[in-house]
Amino acid sequence: MSDDRLRIAPRGFTDGQWREFQDRGLIRIENALSPEEIDHYLAAVDRVAAAEPRYRPGRSLRLDNAVELDPAIAELIDHDRHVGYVYDVFGEMLKLLRSDVRIRARGTERNAWHPDSPRALPYQVFSPELPLRMSVGYWLTDLPAPRMGNFVYVPGSHRMQHLEQYHTHDPAPGEDILCVKAGTLTVYNGNLWHRVEPNETDVERKNFFLSYCPSWVTAGDHYFSNDDWLATLDREQRIIMRSYRHPHGLTNPDAEDFPLFLDRESGADSDPDPQPHVPLRIRKRTTAAENRLAAARRA
Numbered sequence: 001m002s003d004d005r006l007r008i009a010p011r012g013f014t015d016g017q018w019r020e021f022q023d024r025g026l027i028r029i030e031n032a033l034s035p036e037e038i039d040h041y042l043a044a045v046d047r048v049a050a051a052e053p054r055y056r057p058g059r060s061l062r063l064d065n066a067v068e069l070d071p072a073i074a075e076l077i078d079h080d081r082h083v084g085y086v087y088d089v090f091g092e093m094l095k096l097l098r099s100d101v102r103i104r105a106r107g108t109e110r111n112a113w114h115p116d117s118p119r120a121l122p123y124q125v126f127s128p129e130l131p132l133r134m135s136v137g138y139w140l141t142d143l144p145a146p147r148m149g150n151f152v153y154v155p156g157s158h159r160m161q162h163l164e165q166y167h168t169h170d171p172a173p174g175e176d177i178l179c180v181k182a183g184t185l186t187v188y189n190g191n192l193w194h195r196v197e198p199n200e201t202d203v204e205r206k207n208f209f210l211s212y213c214p215s216w217v218t219a220g221d222h223y224f225s226n227d228d229w230l231a232t233l234d235r236e237q238r239i240i241m242r243s244y245r246h247p248h249g250l251t252n253p254d255a256e257d258f259p260l261f262l263d264r265e266s267g268a269d270s271d272p273d274p275q276p277h278v279p280l281r282i283r284k285r286t287t288a289a290e291n292r293l294a295a296a297r298r299a
């Protein structure tokens with residue numbers, strides 16, 4: 001493949017955003033979507049809801065593996081708007097773990113306090129410094145106040161293995177009830193403890209969550225992607241779906257899937273001073289997160 005088909009990694013965390021992500025476990029990016037983009041994605045939510053036989057207008061809905069349902073959702077797999085944040089952490093092994101569409105109407109069922117991970121032995125035990133799962137939220141409806149089906153989290157709780165309120169809807173000390181304007185993006189560490197507020201209004205909360213992980217962490221809403229659908233994707237989208245059929249694929253992805261992105265600063269497909277005799281598919285690439293942790297240790 002000639003290099004002009006390769007993409008430079010889109011922009012990721014600023015230093016300030018990284019500090020906030022490490023401290024609080026969640027960052028928010030306001031005005032990430034223009035009014036036209038909000039309408040574009042709301043139309044996609046409405047299309048996939050209308051096509052779902054279980055859906056009744058005015059009721060709540062959750063659709064898994066949403067990227068396969070509509071091209072406007074598929075375009076988010078590797079969208080420049082957010083993919084750099086998850087690339088900063090999962091680097092060349094980036095995978096989409098799950099994608100879902102949420103409509104939370106009045107009286108929505110809601111999740112009690114939990115982290116996004118295996119519960120009996122959470123990811124956090126194995127990887128206390130960096131998450132093994134991160135979720136990007138696309139908020140498409142104004143949620144200016146509590147009791148609108150909001151996402152609620154305890155800032156800093158991604159470092160905690162226990163929360164007294166686990167599996168309940170009880171308020172937790174220090175919790176932040178996310179009140180967002182439509183067009184806001186959030187990025188959170190999957191180890192963060194969170195719950196969902198009731199929705200006592202007639203505003204339907206509509207949003208997407210796209211969750212990412214290293215390729216060898218199991219996906220959450222599919223085993224393999226549909227081949228015909230994969231053929232509609234661009235190169236980076238197809239790679240990030242990681243739909244390998246051979247047993248070693250997820251730990252040793254195909255040679256043609258490297259590099260996923262070129263380095264943001266140097267434009268190179270390798271770290272400085274690569275060992276040229278080592279094939280690219282097994283050459284270690286350092287992530288931005290690794291560099292930031294190393295710098296923090298030196299400071």
Ligand SMILES: O=C(O)CCC(=O)C(=O)O
Binds near residue numbers: 111
């Ligand atoms: O809908 C939400 O705000 C959060 C959903 C949730 O808790 C989850 O997907 O794990």
